Amino acid sequence: MKRDATEIELKLLAEAIYLRYGHDFRDYSGASHKRRVMHALPEFGCATISALQSRVLHEPAVFQALLQFLTIPVSEMFRDPSYYLALRRDVVPLLQTYPSIKVWVAGCCTGEEVYSLAILLHEEGLLERSLIYGTDINPASLEKARRGIFPLAAMQRYADNYQKAGGKRQLSDYYTAAYEAALLDRFLSANVTFADHSLATDNVFSETHLVSCRNVLIYFNRKLQDRALGLFHASLCHRGFLGLGAKESMDFSACRDRFETVDRRERLYRKL
């Protein structure tokens, strides 16, 4: 069977990136990945993916710039508020039974979900004995996450999410506003570690009680989804919790028999 030239170029680009930089996009969902690459082409003055591949191989700075297109950061605080309500209702009572708590936000992007969970844990009296790992493959996103500064304009929507998510105070209690930006209070990140970690190439780094990985698996093909779910299973403690994105599920995964469903609508699972 003859393949389309673009399809071949996409495979070669992924292979080149993997061999040269170790980032593995080979098992990403093809259609979204292609869109992102095509969208990036004019930004690098390239007419074809092959031309972009040449630049990526020879200019590390081009790869770092391309990475921003391949991992488009899309995140918001308390996204899908009912998910956080379910965490408060179904997960917090069990977390309370542990002397120390480890939470892993896999694919944390620019940190919005990490800070949302930190606020939730604080309000439940658990933050001081918690350690939250926020991991991502994009160093620029991680740097933004560490700064904990978000556009003030977005805070209005986040505040609305926060109230619907069962927030016990005002979201504005947790940040200082200045120059169109919201700086999140430092105490929220005192027990947070942001680190580079790839669900495609790295292994488990810690035992955790809760893994939250939302709207990351949709960018993976089934093989890579299974790898990631396997990592979460290995990382979770006995009866640990896993939360996925609102439209992600384990229905088609080889891992589905290794978790039980806590709340199907909110995509909350528990290790068997």
Added chain:
Amino acid sequence: MTTPAFDLSGRTVDAVVIGASAGGLEALLAILTQLPPGYHLPLVAVLHLPSHGDSRLAEVLGARMRLPVREAADKEKVEPGTLYVAPGGYHLLVEQDLSLSLSCDPPVHYSRPSIDVMMESAADAWGERLAGILLTGANEDGAGGLACIGERGGLTIVQDPDEAAVSTMPRAAIARRAPDHVLGLAGIHALLLELDKH
């Protein structure tokens, strides 16, 4: 009733993709509710919806249709004779292996799901064995996607702008690239039946 004659020129399609925006629910119902059980082509639809909250589109359509209707699930294989609709707040894409995938990438034409995103990926997956239908709507999403289907040799159909509840979207598509057919909703329904015979 006489079936309008369509010159399908021996064309065979394996799937139908549909985009609609303002006024689109009524238009979708008009072309889809009377498709008979046993209709074998898979159908993939994007209707612009408010992006927050769960959409009940699959339920609403499912209650009126004689074919199974499902909200598209990530990495689900496309089955024949089934209508898949994009969930609100997510782009819906078709993969090369004819499974569906979702994405949270930024809106296109202020829309997520975007018709362009779905149609472009469907054109990649099905090539010339695809029919694309663009219905009523108030923005220009879909024009690029439908053109992409046409450039790949697929069949393109646009709702007659004079009949559409809102003509902006059909007009944008016609201006972008001349479609194979410009039809009223009754004509599009008849064409859907005809496509299933080939």
